Amino acid sequence: MLSQIAPSRFSISTAAVAICISFSFALPDLLAQSSCVSCHTQENMLKYNLAPKKEQKSAMTSGAG
Amino acid sequence: MAPLEPQEKVLVATEFLESDHGEIACDTCHGGNSDVSDKSSAHEGLVPSPSLSDPEGTCSECHEEIAASAKNSLHVTLGPFATILKHRADQDQYKTIDMGLERHCSQCHTSCGGCHVSRPASVGKGFVNGHLFKARSDLINQCTACHGSRIGNEYLGKRGQGDIHAIKGNMVCVDCHTAEEMHAAAPEDLKGRYHLKEAVKCTDCHKDLPRGEIRNHNIHIGKVQCQVCHSQTYTNCYSCHTGTDKEGLPYYTNQKDIESMKIGLAYEADAPDADFNFMLVRHIPIDPELFAHYEKDVFAKFDEVPSWKRTSPHNIQRKTWQTATCNHCHGNRDLFLSKKDLLDYEIKANQKVVVSDIRVPAKVARTAKLEINTSGVKTDWVVDARWLNDNMGKENLVILDARTEEAYQNGHIKGAVLLDPMKSGKLRWPWGTDTPQQLLEPEKIAKVFGEKGIAVEDHIVVYDDDAWKAAFLLSVLDFCGAKNISFLEGGIDTWRRSGYSMSTETPVIEPKTFEVDLQPQFIVDNQFVRENLDSLDVLVVDIRTLDQSKKLTKHPQALSFGSIPGSVKFPVYGLYMDHAQLKPPQELLWVLKQRGISPDKTVVITCNTGAWAGAGFFMLRYLGYLDVRVHDAAWVGWEEFVRYPGCGY
Numbered sequence: 001m002l003s004q005i006a007p008s009r010f011s012i013s014t015a016a017v018a019i020c021i022s023f024s025f026a027l028p029d030l031l032a033q034s035s036c037v038s039c040h041t042q043e044n045m046l047k048y049n050l051a052p053k054k055e056q057k058s059a060m061t062s063g064a065g
Numbered sequence: 066m067a068p069l070e071p072q073e074k075v076l077v078a079t080e081f082l083e084s085d086h087g088e089i090a091c092d093t094c095h096g097g098n099s100d101v102s103d104k105s106s107a108h109e110g111l112v113p114s115p116s117l118s119d120p121e122g123t124c125s126e127c128h129e130e131i132a133a134s135a136k137n138s139l140h141v142t143l144g145p146f147a148t149i150l151k152h153r154a155d156q157d158q159y160k161t162i163d164m165g166l167e168r169h170c171s172q173c174h175t176s177c178g179g180c181h182v183s184r185p186a187s188v189g190k191g192f193v194n195g196h197l198f199k200a201r202s203d204l205i206n207q208c209t210a211c212h213g214s215r216i217g218n219e220y221l222g223k224r225g226q227g228d229i230h231a232i233k234g235n236m237v238c239v240d241c242h243t244a245e246e247m248h249a250a251a252p253e254d255l256k257g258r259y260h261l262k263e264a265v266k267c268t269d270c271h272k273d274l275p276r277g278e279i280r281n282h283n284i285h286i287g288k289v290q291c292q293v294c295h296s297q298t299y300t301n302c303y304s305c306h307t308g309t310d311k312e313g314l315p316y317y318t319n320q321k322d323i324e325s326m327k328i329g330l331a332y333e334a335d336a337p338d339a340d341f342n343f344m345l346v347r348h349i350p351i352d353p354e355l356f357a358h359y360e361k362d363v364f365a366k367f368d369e370v371p372s373w374k375r376t377s378p379h380n381i382q383r384k385t386w387q388t389a390t391c392n393h394c395h396g397n398r399d400l401f402l403s404k405k406d407l408l409d410y411e412i413k414a415n416q417k418v419v420v421s422d423i424r425v426p427a428k429v430a431r432t433a434k435l436e437i438n439t440s441g442v443k444t445d446w447v448v449d450a451r452w453l454n455d456n457m458g459k460e461n462l463v464i465l466d467a468r469t470e471e472a473y474q475n476g477h478i479k480g481a482v483l484l485d486p487m488k489s490g491k492l493r494w495p496w497g498t499d500t501p502q503q504l505l506e507p508e509k510i511a512k513v514f515g516e517k518g519i520a521v522e523d524h525i526v527v528y529d530d531d532a533w534k535a536a537f538l539l540s541v542l543d544f545c546g547a548k549n550i551s552f553l554e555g556g557i558d559t560w561r562r563s564g565y566s567m568s569t570e571t572p573v574i575e576p577k578t579f580e581v582d583l584q585p586q587f588i589v590d591n592q593f594v595r596e597n598l599d600s601l602d603v604l605v606v607d608i609r610t611l612d613q614s615k616k617l618t619k620h621p622q623a624l625s626f627g628s629i630p631g632s633v634k635f636p637v638y639g640l641y642m643d644h645a646q647l648k649p650p651q652e653l654l655w656v657l658k659q660r661g662i663s664p665d666k667t668v669v670i671t672c673n674t675g676a677w678a679g680a681g682f683f684m685l686r687y688l689g690y691l692d693v694r695v696h697d698a699a700w701v702g703w704e705e706f707v708r709y710p711g712c713g714y
Contacts, residue, residue, distance in 0.1 A: 035099040035107070036091040037077055046072035049104065 066210060067621075068189030078195020086198045094123045113190075114183075117176035124177045132177065137250035140175045145257045152370050153351075158363045165356040168315040169307045173211055180247070185211050201239045205617050208238040215300055219380035222611040222636030224324065224643060225297040226656070228381050231611050232634055241265045259336040259375060266338045267291045281388070290331070290344040292377050293394070294387050298326045298642065299378040303408070305350035308358040319350050324643040328394070329373055329402040329418040339375075346402055346418055347376035353410050368413040373402055384659045386652050390435055396428030435655060441664070441689020442650045446539075448551045453478070453526060454565045463519050467529040467538045468557070478528065478560055479568040482517050486538040487676065496622060502674035503697045504588070507545055507581045514545070514579040521546050521580050528553035528560070532641035533680035540679035540695065543686060546582025552683070556645030587682070589669055589694045591706040598631055603667045607632040608681040609700070613673065620673035623701050624708075629671055635660055637677045640684040654688055664690045671696035671703070 039045055081087045092099045097111040115123045125132030135141060150162050175185060180202045184191050188210040193203050202208050209217030218224040220231055230236040239247075242265055249263035258264060268274065274282045285294065304320035329346035333339055351372050353364050387393050387400075394400060401420035404412065456462060457480065464481040466473050473483040489495040492510050493502045504510065519525060525547055529535040535552055542550050553560070561567060597603035607628050612618040614634045616626040628634070639656065642648060662668060668690060670678040675697040685693045698706065 035102070036097075037082060039104075040075055040077040041079065041082075043072055043076050046076060047070070050071035050075070 066188045066205070066213075069184070069191040074189070074191030076192065076195055078197055081195050081197045084197060086196075114176060114178055116178040120177060128177075131244075131248050134250040135177060135248040137253075138248055139251050139255075139258055139261065140180070140247065142251060143171055143174050144251050144253065144255050145260075146170055148254060148256060149370050153364045153367050155365045158360075158365060161356055161360040161363050165307055165359055169317045175211070180207055187211055200244070201237070204237040205612060212238075216379045219297075219299060219378050220611075221617075222634075222638055224300065224638050225380045225636075226382060226639030226660075227611040227634070227636050228379050229383055230381060231615060235615060241270075256333070257336070257374075259333065259339065262337050264337065268338070287340055288342050290341045290375075290377075292345045292381070293328055293343055295381045295383065295385055296326065296345060296378040297380040297382060297385060297639075298324050298648075299345075299347060299376065299380065300324055300643065301327075301348035302350035303348055304352040305355055306352065306358070307356055320352075322643065323348075324646065326400065327373065327402045327406065328400055328420065329375075329415075330420055330424065331375070332371065332417040333375065336375075343420075344375050345378065346371075346373040347378075348372060349374050367410070371415045371418045372411045373406075373415050373418045386655065389433075389655055391429040391432040395426045395432075398422070398425055401425050435651075437651045437654050437658075439650050439654065439689075441691075443687050443689065445549075446551055446683075446687045447554050447647065448526060449554050450560045450563045450565060453553060453560070454563070459524075461520075461523045463517075463523045463525045465517070465519075465525060465527045465535075465538060466557075467527055467534040472530065472557075474569065476561075476567045476569055478557065479566040479570075480572050481528070481568075482519075482572060482574060484513070484517050484538065486534060486541065492538075492541055493675070500698070501622065501701065502676070502699075503702065504541065504544070504675070507583050510541065510545055511579040511581045514542075515577050516574070518574040518577055519547075519579055520577040521582060522549065523547070523577075524549040524551065526551045526553055528556045529645065530557050531643070532556065532645040532647075533637055533677060535645065536641065536680035536683040537676045538679075540587075540683040540686075543683065544584050544587045544695075545579070546584060552645075552647075552687070554645065554647050558644040559646075587694060588697050591696075591698050591703055593694075594629065594669060594671070594696055594703070595706075597667075597669070598629075603669060604662060605629055605632040605669045605671060605696070606662055606681065607634050608637045608670050608672050608677050609634075610636045610638070613700075620701060623673060623704065625704055627704065628700070629703055632671065633661060635662060637672070637680050640681060650688055653684070657685075657688075664688075667692045667694065669694045669696050671699050673700050675699045 039049075090099065091097070094115040095112050096115075097108050098106055101107050112118055120132050120136050139145070147163070147166060150166060151159055154162050173185075173187070179185050181198050181200070182192065182194075182196060184193055184206050188206075193199070193206045209221070220228045222228075222231075226232075230241070234240075246261070246263045246265055249261060251261055255261060275286050277283075281294075300322050301324075302319045302322045305317055306320065307315065307317045309315050327346050327348075328343050331339055331341050331344045349372055353362075353367050356363050401424075402415070402418055403422075404419055407415055407419070453464070464478055465484045466477045466481040467484060467486055468477075469485055469487075470483060473481075473485075477483070484491075486492050491513060493504055494500050496502070519542075525539075525542055527535040527538050527542075527550070532552075535556065539550050539552055594605060598605070607614045609620075609628075611634060613620060613626075614628045614632070614636075616628070619626045635657075640653065647653075657663070662685075668685060670681040670685070670693065672678040672681075675695060678695045678697070678699060682693050682695045696703075
């Protein structure tokens with residue numbers, strides 16, 4: 001009975017591989033994401049930190065067709 | 066289009082984080098340094114538009130096939146621009162042209178992100194939907210943000226009545242211009258956009274025209290481009306010039322633009338759907354001096370390519386003035402491009418487009434007779450520049466300039482008095498009051514008129530630069546009882562071009578008493594509109610541009626998008642042409658009738674705040690409509706009225 005519910009060596013190693021994959025791909029992505037979005041989802045913070053820029057004049061004055 | 070606020074431009078929505086693209090780390094596409102928390106270090110090496118600088122390193126990771134094709138699409142390469150300019154120049158001249166092209170013309174090209182996630186540079190950039198990627202580009206924030214001055218304006222009724230695909234079909238750009246066309250790789254030597262084999266054709270949807278029930282389709286298919294019959298007038302641009310300003314920034318400017326229509330001979334039979342002899346042609350803004358700022362005479366072979374080119378205006382209507390009767394085209398020499406339409410430098414270039422007299426289809430002997438009653442047209446309500454010049458200085462003639470003070474100070478018709486009807490608090494209640502932008506009490510308006518030296522019995526001629534402000538002021542004068550009023554056709558632009566006297570001096574005004582003879586029946590309130598929504602005798606005409614009446618945008622002061630239920634959508638620019646030009650009364654009367662706006666009904670005109678409605682009111686009164694009314698509260702007042710009944714509207 002105990003042998004039936006105890007994790008096998010195979011399942012432990014599968015879990016380990018999954019964790020490794022997470023760390024090498026998804027988790028850093030999520031961390032990078034959260035670092036950027038911690039500012040870019042906060043409207044008031046952005047408003048406070050971003051002064052209106054003087055719009056640079058451009059060759060595009062009237063739009064294309 | 067107003068630019069977004071700085072924070073709005075870079076604000077990421079939670080929906081994006083939950084989307085497929087939200088699973089990709091920001092720095093995978095945008096670079097920068099996500100390991101640090103201070104702003105300047107985090108943004109070091111940031112790539113704001115990664116699909117522009119490296120489409121293959123970003124989008125093609127997942128969208129490989131599309132990205133590979135789209136990088137050579139017309140939106141990215143603008144290929145035909147260069148191809149055509151190369152035709153006009155010798156090889157050694159092309160270096161200058163290429164540089165000019167890059168500095169001035171190629172600023173418009175876009176990328177994957179420019180169509181699917183952000184606004185283009187021309188309107189100040191920024192995310193459209195909080196960085197959420199959309200497969201279908203946004204008509205307002207993306208497509209017409211670039212293609213605005215012609216296509217967007219035509220489609221949305223900012224020039225002409227708008228396009229039936231928008232009015233009836235609620236269609237947006239990508240309904241016709243599908244991904245297959247937009248992402249198609251264009252061959253390097255593509256002659257023009259009509260040569261792209263994936264380009265949309267009318268017959269992609271309207272498949273059964275040749276075998277259909279409409280006799281005129283059977284007659285004209287294979288001879289005439291669809292747009293010849295189904296377009297309204299459109300803009301022709303002349304003489305583009307490039308240069309750099311004091312700060313060294315490049316710019317371009319067009320010297321002249323005219324709203325008109327010309328039919329030319331089809332000269333590019335090798336384009337995929339060019340199976341016709343006649344097509345609509347538009348004057349493009351090319352000029353031999355286009356790049357003279359950089360080098361003189363760079364177009365050694367200017368004559369190789371026409372400056373009147375095939376066009377497909379985006380202002381399609383099923384019934385147009387051309388379809389009204391055969392002889393609006395047949396035998397109408399003025400509608401066909403002739404040598405007299407050409408400027409000196411472009412005669413040779415357009416030889417193959419010009420329709421010689423013998424090629425103009427002959428008049429048709431038996432054709433439908435139009436029954437348009439013009440007997441009610443108040444012809445003295447419109448005067449032209451010559452009339453005004455001949456009558457200057459006559460007793461009781463008052464000339465009003467309805468433009469802004471700045472425009473007035475830069476030069477006005479000699480002796481004209483400034484009265485900007487849009488100036489807050491002048492004739493209308495200011496924002497923030499209970500009835501914003503609605504007309505003030507007649508006594509207050511009369512006081513303003515008197516101070517400007519106007520008496521009710523004077524002949525008052527009003528002008529501006531784009532018609533509707535002058536027409537709105539005329540509607541207020543009409544409401545207050547002035548009987549002798551006139552609109553100056555062509556406005557300040559025609560006056561100036563005619564060489565008549567301009568001035569920067571402010572005339573001395575002798576105040577008069579304006580005795581109001583109020584015409585209260587001209588204005589209706591919200592209650593009247595609501596009570597008559599289902600009336601067969603009362604027609605509510607929403608005269609706003611289609612972006613507003615079709616709920617794509619809203620007036621800045623409006624709380625919500627929308628329109629009055631059952632209202633007919635007919636933009637004010639269907640009544641007035643560019644530069645305050647007017648179409649003939651019989652054409653306007655016919656067009657209005659086609660749209661169900663007939664003189665036998667009570668026509669109530671509404672807009673956002675009452676000003677465009679006033680302009681529409683003046684035009685219909687000029688055309689002889691007997692019962693026209695202005696819904697002065699307009700959309701801004703209507704939505705308040707519906708939300709809070711009894712609040713004073």
